[in-house]
Amino acid sequence: MGASFKIRLATEADLPEMVAIYNSSIPGRMATADIEPVNVESRMTWFDDHAKNNRPLWVAVNGNEVVGYLSVRDFYSRTAYKSTVEVGLYVHPNYQKQGLGKQLLNHLEANAKAFDLRILTAYIFAHNAPSLKLFRSFGYEQWAHLPSVAIIDSKMIDLLILGKQLPE
Numbered sequence: 001m002g003a004s005f006k007i008r009l010a011t012e013a014d015l016p017e018m019v020a021i022y023n024s025s026i027p028g029r030m031a032t033a034d035i036e037p038v039n040v041e042s043r044m045t046w047f048d049d050h051a052k053n054n055r056p057l058w059v060a061v062n063g064n065e066v067v068g069y070l071s072v073r074d075f076y077s078r079t080a081y082k083s084t085v086e087v088g089l090y091v092h093p094n095y096q097k098q099g100l101g102k103q104l105l106n107h108l109e110a111n112a113k114a115f116d117l118r119i120l121t122a123y124i125f126a127h128n129a130p131s132l133k134l135f136r137s138f139g140y141e142q143w144a145h146l147p148s149v150a151i152i153d154s155k156m157i158d159l160l161i162l163g164k165q166l167p168e
Helices: 012-025 040-052 100-115 129-137
Strands: 006-009 057-062 065-074 084-091 119-125 141-152 155-165
Touching: 006 100, 012 040, 012 057, 012 065, 012 084, 040 057, 040 065, 057 100, 065 100, 084 100, 100 119, 100 129, 119 129, 129 155
Parallel strands: 084 119
Antiparallel strands: 006 057, 057 065, 065 084, 119 155, 141 155
């Protein structure tokens, strides 16, 4: 599987490293629909909303360095969907293919009940084979295919929605 990393809840002090990891995913055009880098200030509301809404935001650390993170956010804001969330997972390029994504997803599932999470979804570009392979290895199934919903570098991009219901 690879190295074992410490996983803990993110703090505001982690945000610059998290933003750097996120921004490192933009040029590959596989993991995010953002096409320009974001900055720490623009991510403050996103960060604060996790705590305010009891949605976990975990970082994986190697020593003192944040090397990846997993976020959980509302799937939809209506109360009936409160146990259904969207999972976002980002890994520093130097730590990809070392089992960190698996470790973060295992951590999510091990702690899901504490946050009243029952249904996990992931929004993944159809051409992002590594992410699709990772999530499918955890039992996520394709629940939707949204053709040509994003335009990146003048290319039409399909989005897949994968989902998984956790055992009660």
